[in-house]
Amino acid sequence: MSVQEKYQTLLDLANQNGTTYELSEGNEGTLVVTGTAPSAEAKQQLWDEYERLDPDFKGGDLILNIQTAEAAAGGGMHTHTVESGDNLSKIAKEYGIQWKAIWDHNRDILNHPDKIYPGQELKIPM
Amino acid sequence: MKIKFLTIISIAAVMFMAACGKSDADLQKAVQDKLTADNVTGVTVAVKDGVATLTGEVADITVKNKAAASARGVEGIKSVTDSTTTKPLPVATPQAADPALTGKIMENLKKEGCTTVTVSVVNGKMTATGEVPDASFAKCVRVINEAGGTGFDNQLTRRK
Numbered sequence: 001m002s003v004q005e006k007y008q009t010l011l012d013l014a015n016q017n018g019t020t021y022e023l024s025e026g027n028e029g030t031l032v033v034t035g036t037a038p039s040a041e042a043k044q045q046l047w048d049e050y051e052r053l054d055p056d057f058k059g060g061d062l063i064l065n066i067q068t069a070e071a072a073a074g075g076g077m078h079t080h081t082v083e084s085g086d087n088l089s090k091i092a093k094e095y096g097i098q099w100k101a102i103w104d105h106n107r108d109i110l111n112h113p114d115k116i117y118p119g120q121e122l123k124i125p126m
Numbered sequence: 127m128k129i130k131f132l133t134i135i136s137i138a139a140v141m142f143m144a145a146c147g148k149s150d151a152d153l154q155k156a157v158q159d160k161l162t163a164d165n166v167t168g169v170t171v172a173v174k175d176g177v178a179t180l181t182g183e184v185a186d187i188t189v190k191n192k193a194a195a196s197a198r199g200v201e202g203i204k205s206v207t208d209s210t211t212t213k214p215l216p217v218a219t220p221q222a223a224d225p226a227l228t229g230k231i232m233e234n235l236k237k238e239g240c241t242t243v244t245v246s247v248v249n250g251k252m253t254a255t256g257e258v259p260d261a262s263f264a265k266c267v268r269v270i271n272e273a274g275g276t277g278f279d280n281q282l283t284r285r286k
Contacts, residue, residue, distance in 0.1 A: 024218035027277030
C-alpha cells in the first residue's frame with residue numbers, strides 16, 4: 001500500500017473541509033503534506049484523522065504541516081521570544097538569516113538594534 | 127405475491143433495456159461528462175461492452191478515487207477498471223538548513239511547553255526523543271510537524 005493510500009481518508013477530508021494542500025516526497029518516501037486550512041476546526045479535524053490512522057504518530061511516513069488561514073496571513077513569520085543573553089546577530093545566526101532582516105521586521109517594537117529585552121517577541125522572516 | 131414477482135421482473139427488464147440502450151460511445155461520453163462535472167482532470171475514458179477503463183495521470187490518490195467513483199456512478203456502466211496513476215511527487219526541500227531548523231523547532235517546542243523534547247535534524251529529517259506527558263503528546267508532535275522538515279522519526283514516549 002502506498003503512503004498516499006494509507007492516508008487517503010486524511011486527504012479526502014482535506015478536500016472536503018476546504019483545506020488546500022500540496023504533496024511532496026521527503027526523506028525515505030515520507031509523504032509531506034503542506035497546506036492551509038480555512039479554520040482551526042478544519043485543521044483539528046485533520047489531526048484527529050491522522051491520530052485515528054496512526055495513534056502514536058510513529059509511522060515516520062507522514063509530515064502534516066498545515067497552518068490555518070489566519071496564520072498564513074501573517075506572511076510566514078516565525079516568532080522568537082528574546083531570552084537573556086540574546087542579541088540580533090546571535091538570533092539571526094540561529095535561523096541562518098541576517099540580523100538586519102530581523103531589525104527591519106521589528107522596527108515597530110525595537111528602538112535600537114542593540115536594545116532587545118527578554119520576553120520580547122520578535123518576528124523572524126523565514 | 128404474483129403481482130410482486132411480475133413487478134420485479136418488469137423493473138429488471140426495464141433496467142436491463144436501459145442499460146443496453148446506450149452504446150459504448152454514449153457511455154464513454156457520459157462518463158467523460160461526469161468526470162468533467164466532478165472537476166476530475168487528466169483522465170481518459172474508454173468503454174467496451176459497458177466496462178469503463180480509466181487511464182491517465184492524476185494529481186493524487188483523492189482524484190484517482192473520485193474518478194473511479196464518478197465513473198461507477200454513471201448509469202449503464204457495468205464495472206470500472208482503474209488504470210490511472212498518481213503523479214510522481216516533487217522532492218520536498220527543508221524550509222531551512224539543519225541548524226536553523228533545529229533552532230526553530232526547539233524554540234517552538236519551548237513556547238508550547240514541550241520542554242522535555244530534544245530534536246536533532248539531519249538532512250531535513252527530524253528525530254525527536256524524550257518523554258512527554260500524555261496530555262501534551264499530540265501537541266508536541268504537531269509542533270515538530272509544522273517546523274518545515276522533510277522527515278520525522280518520532281521516538282517520543284508518553285508519560286501516563
